Amino acid sequence: MLMTRETRSRTTAEPRKPSKKTAKKPARKKTPTAGPRPHAGPDADRVRLLESMLRIRRFEERCVELYSAATIRGFVHLYIGEEAVAVGVNDALGPDDSVVATYREHGHALARGVPAEAIMAEMYGRTTGCSGGRGGSMHLFDASRRFYGGNAIVAGGLPLAAGVALADHMRGLDRVTCCFFGDGAFAEGEFHETANLAALWRLPLLLVCENNLYAMGTAIGRHEAQTDLAARAGSYGMVAWAVDGMDAEAVAASARRAVTAIRGGAGPHFIEARTYRFRAHSMYDPDRYRDRAEIERWKAQDPIGLLQARLRQETALDDGDLAAMEQRVLDELESAVAAAEAAPEEPVADLLRHVTSRPPEVN
Amino acid sequence: MTTAPPEDAVTTYREAMRDALREALSGDERVFLIGEDVGRYGGCFGVSLGLLEEFGPERVRDAPLSESAFVGAGIGAALAGMRPIVEIMTVNFSLLALDQILNNAATLLHMSNGQLPVPVVIRMTTGAGRQLAAQHSHSLEGWYAHIPGIRVLTPATVEDARYMLPAALADPDPVLIFEHGSLYNAKGALPRSGTTAGLDRAAVRRSGTDVSLITYGGSLPKALSAADALAQEGIEADVVDLRTLRPLDTETVAASAARTHRVVVVDEAWRTGGIGAEVSARVAEDSFYDLDSPVERVGCAEVPIPYARQLEEAALPQPADIVAAVHRAVN
Ligand SMILES: Cc1ncc(C[n+]2csc(CCOP(=O)(O)OP(=O)(O)O)c2C)c(N)n1
Numbered sequence: 001m002l003m004t005r006e007t008r009s010r011t012t013a014e015p016r017k018p019s020k021k022t023a024k025k026p027a028r029k030k031t032p033t034a035g036p037r038p039h040a041g042p043d044a045d046r047v048r049l050l051e052s053m054l055r056i057r058r059f060e061e062r063c064v065e066l067y068s069a070a071t072i073r074g075f076v077h078l079y080i081g082e083e084a085v086a087v088g089v090n091d092a093l094g095p096d097d098s099v100v101a102t103y104r105e106h107g108h109a110l111a112r113g114v115p116a117e118a119i120m121a122e123m124y125g126r127t128t129g130c131s132g133g134r135g136g137s138m139h140l141f142d143a144s145r146r147f148y149g150g151n152a153i154v155a156g157g158l159p160l161a162a163g164v165a166l167a168d169h170m171r172g173l174d175r176v177t178c179c180f181f182g183d184g185a186f187a188e189g190e191f192h193e194t195a196n197l198a199a200l201w202r203l204p205l206l207l208v209c210e211n212n213l214y215a216m217g218t219a220i221g222r223h224e225a226q227t228d229l230a231a232r233a234g235s236y237g238m239v240a241w242a243v244d245g246m247d248a249e250a251v252a253a254s255a256r257r258a259v260t261a262i263r264g265g266a267g268p269h270f271i272e273a274r275t276y277r278f279r280a281h282s283m284y285d286p287d288r289y290r291d292r293a294e295i296e297r298w299k300a301q302d303p304i305g306l307l308q309a310r311l312r313q314e315t316a317l318d319d320g321d322l323a324a325m326e327q328r329v330l331d332e333l334e335s336a337v338a339a340a341e342a343a344p345e346e347p348v349a350d351l352l353r354h355v356t357s358r359p360p361e362v363n
Numbered sequence: 364m365t366t367a368p369p370e371d372a373v374t375t376y377r378e379a380m381r382d383a384l385r386e387a388l389s390g391d392e393r394v395f396l397i398g399e400d401v402g403r404y405g406g407c408f409g410v411s412l413g414l415l416e417e418f419g420p421e422r423v424r425d426a427p428l429s430e431s432a433f434v435g436a437g438i439g440a441a442l443a444g445m446r447p448i449v450e451i452m453t454v455n456f457s458l459l460a461l462d463q464i465l466n467n468a469a470t471l472l473h474m475s476n477g478q479l480p481v482p483v484v485i486r487m488t489t490g491a492g493r494q495l496a497a498q499h500s501h502s503l504e505g506w507y508a509h510i511p512g513i514r515v516l517t518p519a520t521v522e523d524a525r526y527m528l529p530a531a532l533a534d535p536d537p538v539l540i541f542e543h544g545s546l547y548n549a550k551g552a553l554p555r556s557g558t559t560a561g562l563d564r565a566a567v568r569r570s571g572t573d574v575s576l577i578t579y580g581g582s583l584p585k586a587l588s589a590a591d592a593l594a595q596e597g598i599e600a601d602v603v604d605l606r607t608l609r610p611l612d613t614e615t616v617a618a619s620a621a622r623t624h625r626v627v628v629v630d631e632a633w634r635t636g637g638i639g640a641e642v643s644a645r646v647a648e649d650s651f652y653d654l655d656s657p658v659e660r661v662g663c664a665e666v667p668i669p670y671a672r673q674l675e676e677a678a679l680p681q682p683a684d685i686v687a688a689v690h691r692a693v694n
Contacts, residue, residue: 098443132476141475148442148479153466158430160467163439170395170421170445189464193432200427305371354477355511359534 043315045143047325049091049248050307052085055329056107057304060156063123063137065224067283072123074136075152079107081278084303085210086111088251089178089271098146098168098177100161103138104210104277105150114142119337122265125333126343133346134354142279154215155188158207162194165203168198176262178206184215186232187223197238200268206258207233207235209272216281217289233270242244245273246301250312278302371554376518379525380410384448387532388418391446394532394633395422397433398450403485407452408488408547434460434485436567438468438537446532451487454503454541468537469512480535484528489517490581490631491679497667500675502631504541504580505638506603508608511652514538515608517580521551521608530562535581538562543581543631547575565568565606575619575640579605581682586629589685598693608638620650625692627659629685631644633663659688 007302060080066072079086082104090111093099101108107117114130122129131141131150137148148164150217153156161179168175185191186209200203209229213220220227234240238259243254253274276298280287311317352360374382379520385392396411396418402425405412416424426433430451437449451457457464464485491500508515512535518524524542531538567592568583581638583604590600601619605611620626626646628639643658664678 100439104616129476131474131478132652133475134476139474141471141478143475143478148439149471151467153462154464156435156462159435159437159463160442163436163441164430164443165439166436167440167443167445170440183413190431190435192431193427194435196427197429197436354473354475356514357472357480 012362017314026224042318045091046249046307046311046315047317047321049087050304050311051089051325051329052087052111053304053307054247054325055116055332056086056110057082058329059110059119060106060216060332062120062337064283066123066337070287072137076123076137076283077104078277078279078283079104079187079282081298081302082210082212082245082275083207084248084251084307085273085275086180086288088248089180089206089208089255089273091180091248091252093176096146096173096175097259098148098161098164098175100138100157100177100179101150102154102157102181103150103152104138104182105180106137106180107142107149109142109147112142112145112147114140114147116332117334117339118142120333121340121343123338125344125345126340127346128301128328128339129163133353150237155185155190157181158185158190158194159197161331162198162205163235164207165198166201169201169203174263176204176206176259178208180208180210182215183209183211183213183220183229184218184223185209186229187215192236195233195238195270197256198268202265205268206253206255207238207261207268207270209233209270210275211272212275212277214277214281214287214290216285217245219237219289229272238268238270238274241267242274245275246298246303246306248303248307273277276301369448373551374521375540375547376524376549376551376676377410379521380528380542380547381412381414383525383528384411384414385417387394387448388414388422391532393444393446394448395424395440395445395676396448396450397424397426397427397437398630399426399433399452401450403423405513406450407601408542408544409486410547417558425478430456430459431463435467435487435538437461437483438471438481441481441537442471442479446526447541448532449483449485451485451546453499454487454489455498455501457485457487458505464507464513464537464539465510471508471511472536473512476633480536480627482532482535483539484531484540486540486542488544489541490545491663491668491675492545492581494670494672494675496670500668504539504608505630507539507541508611508638508641510609511534513609514562517538517606517608518542519546519580519604519606520568521544521549521553522671524555525553527562534562541580545581546584549584563610563612563613565602567601567615568604569599569600571621571623572629573600574600574625575585575601575603575616575623576627576629576689577603577605577616577619577646579608579633582629582631584682585682586685589682589689591687592682592686600689605642611642611645613649616642616646617649617653620646621653621677623651624655625689626650626654627661627685627688627692629661629680629688631663631679635661636666637662638681656692656694659692661685661688
């Protein structure tokens with residue numbers, strides 16, 4: 001119901017979605033390929049978006065099993081339903097760009113290219129985890145991919161992201177910093193301080209608000225006086241728009257447009273991705289605050305199903321390709337789980353490592 | 364080229380701090396200063412006066428009144444290869460940035476398994492004594508000393524004002540520097556040859572055999588003046604300047620206690636749960652059998668610092684209070 005809300009920032013119009021007419025291409029003649037190779041050819045990028053979403057979905061479904069078996073613990077926030085946002089935005093970023101994410105960041109990390117194995121090992125708290133077992137689900141980091149977390153404080157990543165962007169800006173580097181956050185962050189001062197700072201200094205910052213309509217159990221209409229988020233962001237003097245966050249291609253096109261403008265020196269951009277989480281807020285949440293019919297309505301717009309259907313219709317993607325993709329993803333996850341199971345635990349003797357860069361304080 | 368060793372110069376704490384900033388800005392392209400009114404205004408306490416003209420608005424960067432955003436931006440810029448020096452007007456306002464300091468600066472190295480060091484320096488004033496009332500006068504550096512992952516410095520002398528900053532910038536971890544507001548006009552000798560004191564050791568500022576006064580920052584001059592008064596009565600005080608509140612140099616404290624057998628802890632924070640409580644506990648743990656009397660503490664009255672002069676003076680530790688505590692300890 002909220003998706004039909006026609007609130008658009010007055011600052012700009014939403015970027016055009018690729019129309020079916022122009023996007024539709026003649027079916028490619030299939031050539032037999034040896035083994036389950038990723039798709040190549042003119043539709044490869046679109047297929048990669050799909051596979052990336054599928055990897056996130058299956059990764060998290062595996063997390064549910066492992067959590068139920070008490071193998072992994074802690075707060076675990078699932079991204080299921082929202083995959084199109086991380087995947088679409090990451091599609092527009094290059095390897096030198098930076099990402100700052102939230103505690104619901106399995107999807108952001110995977111889309112960024114952090115190996116499933118390193119993330120799974122982190123869920124297990126193992127030495128080979130991307131944070132050496134010190135972070136867990138909510139604190140994934142990968143400096144080599146400029147993935148700065150993993151932040152469990154609502155809105156806490158926003159000032160940091162402005163700083164990363166400021167550093168790049170001051171050093172004359174052609175880099176964009178992307179910060180993901182939820183609609184809940186709009187109620188925090190840190191969002192507004194950062195928006196002002198970034199617009200004032202024209203920082204190369206892409207703000208991506210994942211509006212899934214809820215902050216834990218509080219619906220957006222009960223936590224925001226003004227729910228047109230793009231309009232509010234636009235009021236800071238940055239370019240802002242909303243996009244269908246269930247459509248990975250629309251998100252990718254939107255993000256590409258923003259990133260191109262930011263690289264051109266246009267200053268920070270804001271994208272409100274309208275999305276929905278299919279699961280509860282976290283594994284602890286009994287999800288009593290929303291009605292089942294609403295969830296079912298949104299599931300009908302499953303971003304994976306949507307892109308699958310579109311690719312079947314518009315490209316040569318067929319059942320065989322889909323089955324091969326599914327198998328690739330499952331194999332990758334199974335070996336990630338096996339590697340995590342086999343990885344050593346971080347030794348307790350190393351408890352005080354990395355509190356400071358110096359040897360541990362003994363006094 | 365050889366030059367004769369230069370003479371020690373007499374300068375103020377403020378000028379020493381400014382020289383340190385100037386040296387940092389000219390020595391390293393990655394260094395920049397960010398904070399409210401650090402540029403055109405010249406710094407709320409005049410510390411950065413003139414630096415904008417010298418280094419330009421990119422590197423002496425006036426920030427909006429957004430403690431959380433500009434402190435967090437300093438932290439983010441440090442993550443991305445810069446060496447920011449963030450100035451917060453006073454420790455009271457740093458509370459608006461506590462999330463960034465505690466939840467990001469202090470934790471990222473550990474949570475990332477060593478992948479994300481945060482080489483940021485955050486300076487701020489602390490302390491009372493200028494009739495600014497409760498919201499501009501508190502001494503909260505002890506709260507920050509509670510936090511693993513950061514270093515807490517409290518320069519009390521002109522020499523430390525000049526040389527702690529470069530050492531802080533060389534530290535790969537977040538460093539917080541607390542400058543007591545009453546010290547900016549203090550004058551002192553500055554050894555031009557540089558200091559070897561580093562950041563890890565406390566300093567014995569006056570040697571004595573009868574009692575140890577353990578203090579730091581703005582309370583150091585008061586402890587020294589109490590020591591002068593005590594010397595008139597033949598009581599020689601050993602005055603230890605902690606210099607760094609985290610990590611604490613407990614060895615220097617214990618060595619002093621072993622010399623004098625009596626310890627008085629002096630600081631401007633509230634006694635309950637304060638840094639003085641921590642130091643007393645360390646003395647009890649490390650020096651129990653060296654002590655001839657219970658540890659005495661002189662701190663702030665348990666009250667928000669009041670405005671009226673006589674009330675503020677009564678709330679704060681004064682040399683006479685220190686002398687009285689020493690009398691209790693030596694009797
Ligand atoms: C500063 C802060 N306050 C409260 C919380 C507890 N909390 C965790 S997630 C959450 C809801 C945030 O919602 P939103 O920003 O919309 O993100 P979403 O979880 O929907 O992705 C809350 C209140 C927190 N982590 N940080």
